[in-house]
Amino acid sequence: MLSSQVRLGEELRKYGVELAKLAHRLPDGVGEHDLLELSGRMIFAAAESQVQIPLLSQLPSGRYQAHYYGPDGRGYKAPTTFATEQDARDWLARVAGTLQGLVGHDLEHVAG
Numbered sequence: 001m002l003s004s005q006v007r008l009g010e011e012l013r014k015y016g017v018e019l020a021k022l023a024h025r026l027p028d029g030v031g032e033h034d035l036l037e038l039s040g041r042m043i044f045a046a047a048e049s050q051v052q053i054p055l056l057s058q059l060p061s062g063r064y065q066a067h068y069y070g071p072d073g074r075g076y077k078a079p080t081t082f083a084t085e086q087d088a089r090d091w092l093a094r095v096a097g098t099l100q101g102l103v104g105h106d107l108e109h110v111a112g
Contacts, residue, residue, distance in 0.1 A: 009046045016042030044096045064088040068095050
């Protein structure tokens with residue numbers, strides 16, 4: 001059985017994805033950018049809340065691997081590893097900003 005935190009994280013992710021879909025249907029795109037930004041933050045927060053699916057992991061080498069979830073709900077890894085945890089977090093912050101408005105696009109090349 002899933003923990004409450006995991007269930008809430010999954011619900012938040014679903015709502016974020018649905019919000020992004022709704023944002024793309026707005027007449028003349030009015031307010032679309034703001035809703036997509038909120039959607040991206042919701043999805044990122046949901047992914048970060050998933051205890052058993054960490055966004056950062058330290059490798060045996062001591063370097064850090066960053067992971068993120070796109071608006072499509074799929075998980076992606078950073079194309080490289082990072083020397084410090086802060087470098088990995090900074091990369092994730094840049095990805096979160098880039099994900100705005102990318103629903104339905106090729107997310108493999110977001111932060112290459």
